[in-house]
Amino acid sequence: MLTAVIFVPLAGAVAVLALRGLEGRRLRAVATAISAVPLVLLVVAWARFDLGRGGFQLVESARWIPSIGVGYKVGLDGLSLPLAALTALLFPVSIAYPVDDKGRLREYLAWFLFLEAVSLGVFLALDLFLFYVFFDLSLVGMYFLIGQWGHGEARRSALKFFIYTLTGTLLILLGIFGLYLAMSPRTFDMAEIIRQQPLAGNALRGGLVFLAFAIGFGIKTPVVPFHTWLPAAHVDAPGPASTILAGVLLKMGTYAFVRIVLSMVPEAFDRYAIWVGIVAVVSIVYGAFVSLGQTNLKRRIAYTSVNHMGYVILGIAAAAAVGRGSPSARQLALTGATVEMVAHGLITGALFLLAGSVWNRGEEYDLEAYGGLTSRAPAMAGTTILFAFASLGLPGLAGFVAEFQVFVGTFDVFPWLAGIGLLGILITAALFLQMLQKLFFGELPERWLTWPDLSRVELVGLVPLAALVVVIGVAPAWLLDVIDSASKGILAATRAALGR
């Protein structure tokens, strides 16, 4: 079934290119329908998911390159299931969302479907080599979406994104080889690597592999100071591509921090956890401050991603510090970090869709150019306000659930870092209130007198995201318990690996 999750959209990409008879809205409808197939399959997977069983479930495998220990193997656990489901939800919404396709709708949709397939592959792959292939291919998909359908200096930004993150993946490749070479017998099988802990007791190699991974995935996440590709890519990307970039691609970095770094080199991560935590807190506070200083709507939202990914990394770092705090606090932090990945995907994904809607109407990102839009577009104002408050961590919405767990869990491990990181919550409040004020309140400038409200298509995409943000905010048990089952297993394995 999981194989279908990955290959249906891939086949869909080919099909969209081949179906010459379909054009325009019908073509988009077909692409949207194809992209929704993985969502349906993953909902079924969710229903079949067994909370009580540890390890990976719904595993499917095939021989691929047995001579060097490469296999095709996919499966999921409580960590990857929510992220894969998030991916499968964001893609149909983004594909259906209106955008200026520059007369090349067919290619646009094909790239989106291709990107969906490889993104799902990243979260479902249980073989490091397979993971790496999908991880790298996701760059290609996003490169073309930004470069071809972006605006402003799109090509330049796309290139910067590509080269910067490609440099990161080279480091990741080094790390993967470091693990692989220490395995015996040689294999890229993730479960086997986690079981064997090939670098246990080897401080130098463990440290080097950790460093390569930390920088590589740190670029992807991104953390300060490796974040400067992000605002450029976002600003010039079309709205739906930004949604995927923020909602899905950034999660690949944080997901790998848990799946690979925390699980496969726990010793080194434990040793350097405090430093990762410090980088996270810098990302939180610095990202929020820089965001507050932006007058460009999209840059502002982009930098809040730096801030939010800081929360995620902080939670993961706390979870990795095995010697500190209680196991239950570290588990809370890790669960919170994973919930933050999901929450940020929904919330920031939606905010970028809305930014795309603003661009489609006004071709202007400067906040100073706006004001009073509520009177023309109450639905747009209402949804933006909802997602903005969700992003600043208001209770009753998804972001709070995550941030509360991250901070409460981290406090027992790194009390000072948790305390300083809390400032991020304050600054995001200020920056979102200011953003809302500049867009929606006060007087309506004359040039926007004919500003249209959200269309039905836009609402159809945004409403499910909003509903999920509220449901997770109010009654998150269905999500938290799934994630917590993975956190528990991962941390138990970590403790075992460290012999504590």
Next chain:
Amino acid sequence: MIWFVPLLPALVGGAIWASGGRATRRTLAAAGVAGVAGSLVLAIVAVAGRRTGAFGWGAGLELTVAAEGLSRVMAVLVPVIAAPVVAYAAFHEAEHGLARLTGLLTAFVGAMELLVLADDLLTLLIGWELVGLLSWALIGFEWREVRTVESAGQAFVPTRFGDLGLFLAAGAAFAGTGSLRFDALGRAGSTNLAVVAAGILLAAAAKSGQLPFSPWLFSAMAGPTPVSALLHSATMIAAGAYALARLEPMLSPVPWFGGTVLGIGLATALAGGVVALVQDHGKRVLAASTSAQYGLMFVAVGAGFPGAAGAHLVTQAFFKALLFLAVGVAMQAVGTGDIHRMHLGRALPAVAGAALVGSLALAAVPPLGAAWSKEAIVAAAAEDRLVLALAVAVAGLLSAAYATRLQLLAFGRDGASDPPSPAPTRVEVAAVAALAAGTVALSVLWIPGGADRVARITGGRVPEESLGLAATGIVAVVAGALLGRALARRDVAVPAVWADWLGIPVATKRLVVDPALAGARALAAFDGRVVDAGVRGAGRIGDWLGRALARRDRLTVDALVEAIGRGAFGLAGRSGRADDRVVDRSFDRLAVGVGAAGRLARRAQTGMAHHYLLVIAAGVVGVALLAAAWR
């Protein structure tokens, strides 16, 4: 069932807003009051049965509510005060957006009920921040005015700073006890408990408008009058004093806790009194007074008598809501908030009469209940140190003074007797009268044995009544009234900053807000120019290197790479980016990743797929070299 105490008004409020602008004032008032009254009935049932509730959140977290101690009093008080305020709002405010206003006010009751029923720090924090959100929405009600929305932000951000304290408290509680329950706090070690106490004190001081957070109450004045009436009486601002009083038994073991709470409260009570005395805007007089009155409650908690604080919380709620609604009528009558231009005693006799009850209560004149609760706080301070009791008496003197001044200027009988046009509606007058009746009814506190009864109902300690202190209190009230009368007749020139919270807002703007915004802008520029410069520099070096190497060997395309590129990246070709340009077959010599990246940079506009594979290949070679070295 207990969950419906907060849920019902929240849902009804949402429905009222959603119903839009079609409903009449009467319908809106009826719907709002029905929602609030429903919550009241449910609250009474919950309180009588001491109900509790728990809701699993997953990952071991649980939301819990309980009708216990002071929360029993608050759960009933909130809807009792809110009902007349909601009715008043539906008839007092402009038609435009009235459904939104009524709906938000009704929902506000729900958020506050959740806050007061919370039995753990997570639930408390949820209610706490929801109350803050709704305050923002209510203060910024007139969103077409930029100033109003800014004021709403100025109210939201400082209180959110306080909210961080609750996050911190939750973290420390979990670290110390593995739980977030209030009753587990006793198990937290001394360090963690101290953090919990500090966090809750920060949150409470910000919410209750204590120094240095007091000025946000002035920003909140940008909202409609009924909003102020509700915020300043039983909700929002009440939350701080409530939380301290509720948690005092758990936090009092922290050595510095009592003294610090007491100090903050006393300083605010005195400073707020001075500010209120020199303010000329009716709502701001009341806002400063709110800080001062909550300061007195802090004093009671700090002295170890949360029961006395609870009593004053109740009496203050009635007379403050009453005074705000009365001043709202007066402001509408004269079209300004300047109390010097009111003198409406003869024009609005009924409202002025009700306001007089409120002013007497604010001045703490027996036998009104507010006098009893203030005397209880004096007695509480005396239990700590006599000099503190004197200081509280001075704060009482100030309340009596500004209450007298307000009443004489706003509702003095020395103005014209023509009724204003339009005259206040019967519902508005009835709401004011109902709150006045409540204020009078609280005189039952003076019936002997009051202290024991209050202690039993609130579950917190109340000091013994003392005749000597009561006499001192009365002397202070009389002195204050005389001072207020003198000031009403002749204004004393004081620096203008006194009236604007002694210059705190200006200082905050200059020392915190402006530097933060300037710093954010500077960091944004720094991020664009400096942090990114390293990246761009590396790109340039790579580019240069790539050019240099490429010049050295111009070889033809590697057919294999191109074939793979065509096959695997056919999609790339479809995008019109595929490029048959000859790629140098130099990858085996360019094993250095930097050079490859530079070449990529140079070939920005060409077929990425080929370059991409080139880099992978280079990486593989690099890895192979490394692997060889690794052995």
